[in-house]
Structures are given as structure tokens and as C-alpha cells.
Amino acid sequence: MTSPPDVSVVIAAYNAMPYLVKCVESVLEQSIGVERLEIIAVDDGSTDGTGEELDRFAARCPTMRVIHQENSGGPAQPRNVGLDLATGRYVFFLDADDWLGTEALERMVATADANGSDVVLGKMVGVGGRTVPVSMFRRNQPRTTVFDSNVYWALGPTKLFRRTLLEDLGLRFDPRLTVGQDQPFTATAYLNASVVSVVADYDCYYAVRRDDGGNNTSRPDGALRRLPFLRAVFDLLTREVEAGPKRDRLLRRHFQSDQREFLTHLLAETDPEQRAAVFEEFRGFVRAWCTEEVQRGMPAADRLRLWLIRSGRLDETLEVMRHTLEDRATPTVVEKGRVYGAYPYFRDPDVSAPDEVFDITGELAVRHHLSEVSWSGSRLRLRGHAAVDRLGGLDDGSELVLRERESGAEHRLPVTRTAAEPDAPRTGGEDAPAGFTAVVDPARAAAGAPLPRGLWDVFLNVVVRGVAKEARIGSQRSPEVPAGRQHRVVRPLDGLVTTYYTNPHGNLTLDVGGVKHPPPAAEVTAARWAPQERATLLLSGSVDVVGPLRLRATDGDGRTVDLPVETAEDGSFTCALRLGDEEVLPFGTWSLALRPDAEGAAAPLLALQGTLPAAGRRWWRRARPVYAKVRGTRKEVLLTVAPVHLGAAVRRAVGLR
Template sequence: MPQPKVSVIVPVYNCRTTLRRCVDSVLGQTLPGVELICVDDGSTDGSRALLASYDDPRLTVRYQPNSGGPGAPRNVGLTLAAGEFVQFLDADDWLDPRALELMVAMAEENGTDIVIGKYVGVGRNVPKRLFRKNVARTTVHDSPPDLYATLAPLKLFRRELIKDLRFAEGLLSHEDQEFTAKAYFRAGGVSVLADHDCYFWVEREDGTSVMQQGGAPDLDFFPAIGRVMRVVEENTEPGPARDRMLRRNFREEIMPRFGAAYLAADAEARAVTEEGALRLIRAHLTPGITASMAPFFRQVAHCLEHGLHRLLPEIVRYRLSDRTPALLAKDGLIYEVAPGFGELPDSCYDVTSRLPFRCELNRLSWDGGVLRVEVKAELPGGEFSDPVLVLRSRGESKRTHTVPLLGDRRERVAELDVAALRPAKGRWDVSVEARLGQVPISTRLAVGPVDLPGPAFLPVEGGRPLARLYATDFGNLSLEAGASDAAPDQPASAVVAGGRLEVSGRLPLGGGLGLRVLARQRGEDRVETADAALDGASFTARLPLRDWAPGTIWRLEYEIVDRDGTVSGVFTPRDLTGGRVGLRRTAKPYTTTKGSLAVQIGERSLYLAVPSLLGGLARRVLRPSRITPARTARGTRP
């Protein structure tokens, strides 16, 4: 039997309700050469019988007494695996049919040892920043994308990489983090597949999963996390990368232990939690990590380090209450007023760099070169004043343009004349600045659910006269001046009259830009142009047709003209009227197969043209209003 391409390992324990979907998702993969290894860890709910009902040579099932956690069954699966790659899958979860095909292809194309396929949370949160875009090759040391944000083993591993790694056994939870951390640091490269939903990660509706039940007890939990943190320190140098990884352990694992379960515990159990956390704080906490953590962490850490155990329950209880602390501006810094303030150092309550100042778009629109911005702004726990909207260049000059935000406490409006600014080519960020007392505060403007308007035509220093609004990877509003985007199609009317083609429409221009209408002859280099007359947002251009030869087709375009560049685009038809051009020619505006506006010059037969011309002359001569009655002699009849 040929070597399987991928071995999928599933630890099974009392998950009959979800197990069939899990198994079927693996057997239904589009990738050939997949083997599925299910290790039943002493299930009592019928999972064993369900596995026995399958008759598929690709499925291998092993049964064993309950081991006390998923580590042991995963290890059994590793000893049985024969695939070039190994994918770990939990029995509550399932894979998209193309998941393994796409992940293997990415690993082989980039020569990487681990591929993380995009997670989709089903009733639970999953890492999102990691999957903003595909990453062909990276390492755990790089940020972005910050691989260390996910320490679950639910990934595709090259089996050679992990052949001697094993999971901790007998742990109810967190048995996987040391395994994953070691694999990260071993890997020569890791890929992130972000443009296809691969792994559907489920939170049990009945709340019976190990993690939903609180996970491993503290006596087992803290030593397990300590081993993971030591792996980090053994493979990194002191500095930002190490702090970033250890900060994740403090934030995601250690601090959540100070929650509802801590308050419900007796004094002895609380002491176990406090002592376990304190050991890790003393061993791994750095000033850089402390400065970047939330006030709650700083308060808990200070209490633990200085034996202020009496304050801990009050601090935890206040945090769980979801109350909004009042904000206090003092000596150029901003603090939250919460339990222990005034007794613990002020630094434990400093929120200056992480102020909950939030600003989100309500509406956004262009009026020529003027950007109208409607903003919802709030600062829980404080009252801000003097808000302004700021457009700031990312370039070396850091040029800014500022306008006031006017309105009530939550909804404010600003009109930013970007055309008058004549922004330099490049990217500009939009933010909101204000004051809390005498302390300046600021935040980026979040796009939220608002649809962004299309590009606007306005002068750009050193670039094309086109500006584009976009949302950054973090969901904030920015503007690209001199954008390389194709200019948007513009609707226009085309009328043939008096031997000329009149093109008209609306095209809002900012900052005194010029507009030309171009007629480009198909198959030839010939181009006819006419400067458009502008009246506000309306334009009209007239092109003489007298020397346009019969049988020719001309595509109509527009060109926005500025001293530093031009932008060209095509017209789409709105109202079309054809007509004659002289004795033997006609001009007919029409819509091309691509939906753009064009004009075709036709030739009329002389037999048709002459009678038509004579008829026209006769109608002019014989028009009743121009016939003069004959004079008659006086007294006689005519």
C-alpha cells in the first residue's frame, strides 16, 4: 500500500453527537491518500459503536482505557501515523472538503513544515488577525503574522518535524501548548492559508467540553504553562519577540484564572492559584510585558508580588461586574479609578496608552474634492472636548490637515477639503484627536460596517489626480492619494446635432482640475479631443464630426488633467441620439459589448440622401408661415 499523504489523528472521548460529522469530513476530502486514525479514550456514550459501524480501509480505530486527557490518544495516533503529513483534528470539529488538498499544496509549494489553515469559529472565538492574508513562509519569531497567537495543534505538520515530539499525558487541558511551541521553533518555515475556510472549530452547545468546565486544575495547569514559557526563553533572546510571546501566556492563560472560579473558591484553593501565578510572574515577567498589559493584570501582579492578598477579591469582583471606571486626568496622564487606586502605585491604573476612546464611521461621502465624514465617538468613563478630524501623511513630512468635528456627544460631522490640501502622493491616515481635561487623546477612525465611496478626482502633489479611501488591515480609515486604481466608468449622454457630437454628464472634480473628452478611432492611432466646459459638477464637450470617415468606430473616453498627472477612464452610455453629418454620413452613438460608449460613422446612399435633402429644402420653401398672398387689383377678384 502506498504511503498516505496525510494522517489525520482524532482523539475520541464521549462525543458521539459530533463524531460522525468529524469522520465524514475527513473521508470526504478531495485529496487522495488520506488515512484517518481515531483513538477512543474509553468513551461511554456510544462513540465506540459509531466508529465500529464504518467499513472503510482508510479508517484505523484503536481503543484504550481512559487516560485523563487528549494527550495520550494523540500520542497513540502519532505512533500509528504513516503519512508524509499529520493533521490533528478534534472530534467536535470538522474539515472543509478541500482543506487538506489546499494545505498540502501550500506546504509543497513553499517547502514549509507547518501549515495553519483558516479557522472558523462555530459558537466560539478563534484567532482572526492571523488570517488576514495568505502567508507563504514565515516563522514564529515574526510579527506579523504572530503564529504564537495560536498554540493549539490543530494544524498540518510535516511528520518528519514532529516524529519524536509527544503530548503531555494525564492533563485535562493545555497538554498541547508545549508540543506546538516546540514544533514552531523547530520548523524551518510555516505557511498560513487564509483565503479558504479550512478548520471549523466548535464550542459545545451543552458546555461539557473540558475547557468549558474550567480545564486542568491549578496544581497541573501552572506547571504546564511554565514549561511552555521555558520553551520560549530557551529559543529566543531577551527583547520584543520574547516579550510578545510570554505576554500571550500571561494574558490568555494566567490572568483568566483570576475570574469567577477564583471568587467561588475557598481560601486554600485561592492560595494555590495565587502561588502558581506568582511563581510564573517571578520567573518570566519583564518590565516590557508589564507596561504593555491591561491595568487589571498590573493590579493583580502587584498584589501577588507584595502580598496584598486582601485586595485581590475586590479587584477581581470589580472587573467581573463590567462596571465602567471613571477616568482621571492627572499630571499629563490618564488613570482609571478602580478598587485599590490610591493604595497601589498609580502605574497600576495608567490607561494613557490604551484609552477606551472609540470613534467609528456613521457615513462617508465625497462632494467633489470635499470629504464629508460623520463620526460616532465615545469615551466610556470620561468627557472629551475639542474633537477634530485629522488627515496625517505617513511620509517623512508627517503633514497634517485638521478640521473640527461638530455635533453632539456621540454623532459629529466634519467636512475635509482634501482637494484644497493637495495631498502629496502616498498614504494618509484618518484619526480623531480631542482632550480629556488638559491631556491630549487620539484614536484611529474605525470604518465599521460603512460602505466606502468610490475614488474621487482631486489634485495630488506628484501623482495622478485620483484619491481612494480604504480600510487598513486593522479596520481603520486611510486614504491613498495618487492611487493606481483604474478610474471609474462615468455615465454620459451623447447627441449628434449640427454636424457635431455633444457629450455631457456629471463628473465632480475637486481643486480646479480640467476635463477633456477623447474620441479614439478603433484600430488606428488617431485621437480627437475637446476640452469640456464645466458648470459645477456638470460638463459638456463638443467634437466636430465633419472629417470622421464613414465606416469608422470611435470609443469615447475622458481624461482628468492636472499639472502633476492625468487620469483616463471610459464613458458608459446614458441617453443616446444619432443624426446626420452632412450629405452622405450619419453618426450613431451606441453601447459596445463591454458596456462603454462609442460612435459609429455610417454612409448613406446618394439616392436616399438627395431626395431627403431636397425634401428638406422644399419643406423650408413651402412652409405656410413663409408664403406671401398675391396682390390683386382694387375692386376685382383674385
């Protein structure tokens, strides 16, 4: 029995020349192999040679099939025709204007097979000025849902779907919807998917903006044509998702993104009666489903428009939309720690919109950059610059905030404002951001006491003109700032303090006590006997730890001895073991390690390792011959100190052994 193809690629095509050529070629060149695909192209009554070009491709590709039909008026019906004929394990809907990255289908199928995915999103790229969703493609997401990621903000059908999911749901595109028919289709698949995956580390889908505007649905009746699909998705969400934060999250996408699209098209409506009627129907959607919880977190311009819609103010709503589309300057008003955008009708007594809908405080981004992250002794020094968009550089009173990730405990440290650095970028048209320095002393950062064990994330609380904005810092830093982990010995702490940058966001964190980063091993690069001191062993090497260390020797009986070590800022160390004195290291076989020279008893051990040839020496201790031998492996360094057995020594001397 012949195995089904991995993917059925469905292409609905209407007057798609010349874009169609690259579209189909990109499918034929897929790294997964054309033999693992079936290509179903549906010519929806094209008149520009699209049908003939599809036939030419099919003539040389045995896995490609072309269906010709009369024009249906939209992509829904031809996509359904392709879906009805599909036999692949997965289905991918490809618009005839667009094209695929060479490895797109191979990567998406591999992701789906590895994770049991029902829907896989491949990273999208806009071509020719085409706008595409981006927020869900910041990192790979092997297993997610619409409630745990931003995938719901990508409701187009150009994704990989498990065909059995679509068949079990009886899911098809609604041909009665002349625009937006993809939204109810994709939303239904998302809500019923066991696993949704995102491939973000490869450019999978290239969405093309046509020079002739052929993929632009702007028409005088564009707002009217959007009402049916909006009604369909609102009905779907209220039917399929229980009222509460999850439903609010999905509704927010429509009342933010689709509200903007709807009003943009409503501005183009020339019939005043139709404009008023369409506005009134959309107002009904807002009154029924757009609660305060749905609006929470939206930009002020969206909240203002939705308030005006709910109030039935058509002309004012369109004026605010016009203000947005024309990218007009919006002055700011700062009062009592809040910032307001003076959009049209701000504090207009005839409109009486509340100040809350103009509040842009939550929208203002903190711009920050670290120029230095360095240790001086046991203190960490930070230097950089910061500003708040549209307000300017940080003022006195700004603070560094250390917040423990698990418990939420926090400690605030002062920040010193300095002159702006010459290369500091300007933000929001304001003056260059101010510079700052801050010092973190882990031994005293907890209100004068040592920082407890934990992961302490670093934030900057930027105060500008009485407005406080907090931001995680570290992701923006100079090339001179060390990118790797830095381990530091801080005497009052039991363990090490490790600075590192989180993955994938690259933010600065202090690991106190090895919560996430165990102590690194130390490498012994040389072991030699001192030429002038017969019983002195010299060890040298390197370790990725800076600060005072001790050499810890442990024998099989649990005895421990700590010996002095000399360390340098570059992580190199040396140790002179003067073994002539019995009190330094008694007889026995000792395993060697390094230990932070900290005050606590629970300081971690740093394993000592290094491939060393066995090196031995004899000397006299209290009129008795003694020998010592050091040997090293990739796992440990051992030192044996023991008396010489005289009988064995004599036999060796006369050649009997």
C-alpha cells in the same frame, strides 16, 4: 507504489458520546474525499460506548482504524499513539467533542500545498457557549509567523501539521502534563515552522462546549496542575527565542491569558497551604520572566494583578481576580489627560500600588461612525459622530488628522461639534456620542498649501474631558455613504484626488496624485455631427471623475491642443469641436483624451475610448474642401482632419475609383 494519504486525522476519544457521532461523520463527509484521508481513532478506555461506536464507523470506512487501550488519564498519550501510526503528508488532531466544516481539510491542504506551510490554522467557531480564539482569524494569512501575527494566541493542537516537521523534531505530546500538554507541542511546531498559514474565510473547526462539562478542566487542584506546563513553555521560550521584543511578545500571551486561567483555578482551591504554595511558585515565574516590556500593552487589570503577584500579595490578587470574574463596575478617575480604573486598592495606602498599573487610557476605544462622505466642488465634507468609551461624546478641540502613509507627515484640521444624531449608539453606558462635521480642502489642507502627492490616511483625534484618543475612521459608515472610489479634480493640484476605503479594514484614505489609483478611462458613448453647424463634432460620454476637464488632442508630431469640455456632477461630459476654424484643430490625425483642468503641467491624461462607427463630414475651409472623420475603439478615439485631394475627389465622382 501507493501514494500516502493527504491527511491523517487523529482522534483521541474518551467517553465522548454522543458528540463523537457528529465528530466522525464530519470527517467522513469532507469534500477532499475520504479516500485521501486516513482516520486514526484511539479509544482511551471509554466506558460509555465510545469504543463500540468507533468500531461501527470503521466497519464501513476502509480508511479508518481504531485503537483500543486502557485509560491513560489525558489526551497526550492517545494522540501520540495516533501520531506514531500516521502516514499522511499532514496530520490533523481533532477532539472527539468537536467537528469540522465540510470543506475544512480541502481548504487547509490546498493552502499548505500552495505556500509550503508547516502549520495551518483553520477558522474556529464556538458552539454552545465555547470560547475560541478569534484575533488571528480576521483575514486569510497565506504566509506568516508567530512574530508577525496573533497565531501564538491559538496554542491548541487542532490544526494541520506537516508530518515531516513533527518527525524531524521528534515532537510528541508530554503525557506527564495532565493539562496544557498542547501548548508546548504547538509552540514548538510554531517556532520551527518555515511557514504558518491561516484560513479565515471559511468556518473550519467547530469547538463544542459539552453539556456535562466533560471538556472543562476545572478541578480544586486546577492551579497546581497548570504549573508544569507553564514551566515547560517558559523554559521553551527562553531556550528557543532570543531575549528581546520577539520573546516578550510570546511571553505576554502567557502572562495575560494563562495568568487569568491560573488565578481563576486558584480561587477554587480550598486548601490554604496549597493555595499559598502554588501562588508562590507562580510568583517565581512572574519575577523571572514578566518584565515591564512583557506587560506593556496589557489591560490595567492584568498589570495590577501581576504587580500584586510580584509583591507577594495573595489575598489582594484574588480579590482583583474576583472583581474581574464578577464583572463588577469599575469607576473611572480622569486626571491630567489620563484615565484610571478605580479597581480594588486604587490609591490604597496599605498596598501602595502605583497609579500606572491602574491607567486604562490605552484601553478606551473610540466609537465612531461616518454618516456622510461627499464632495462639494473641490472640498470633501465629512459628517458623523464619535465618543470614547466610559467618557462620552467628543468635545470642542477635537481634530481631523491627515497623515501621509509613507513619510508620516501630518496636517490637522478643525472639527465642528454638533448635536448627537438620533440613531447614534450609546457607548459604555455614557451619553450618546456627539456629532461632528469636518471639511477637507485638498488645495489648502497643508497649512494653507495644497496637499503633496501621497496616500493621506484619515484619523479622528477625539478629545473628551481633556483626554485625547486617536482613531482611524471610515470602517463604520452608513449605507448611504458611497463605498467605491471617488475621483475629484482639484485645480491647484497636478493630479486627481481619490477617496477610497482600504482593504481589508475599510478605512478612509485620500490618494493625492494617483499614487495607488491611476486615472480611470473615459467612455465616449456618442459622436455625431451638429445638424446646424456642418463642421461641429459633438462628443458625449461618461467618466468616473467629477470636476473641470479639458479635451486634450495629440498628434503624431507631439503637438497638443486643449479644448473646452462641459461636465456634470454625475460624471457625464459633452464637448463641441468646432472644426471650421483652422486654429481650433490644425490638419492631422489626433488622439483624444481628457485632462483635468488643473493649474499644474503634470496633470494626468484620462484615455478616451469607445466603440464608434466611423463618422465623416466635409466642408469648406478658406475656399478649400476639408474633411474630418472620427473613429473609436476599445483602446482609443481618433479624429482625422485633412484637406480633400481634388484629383481623388473628381475620380470618385465620375466612378473611376
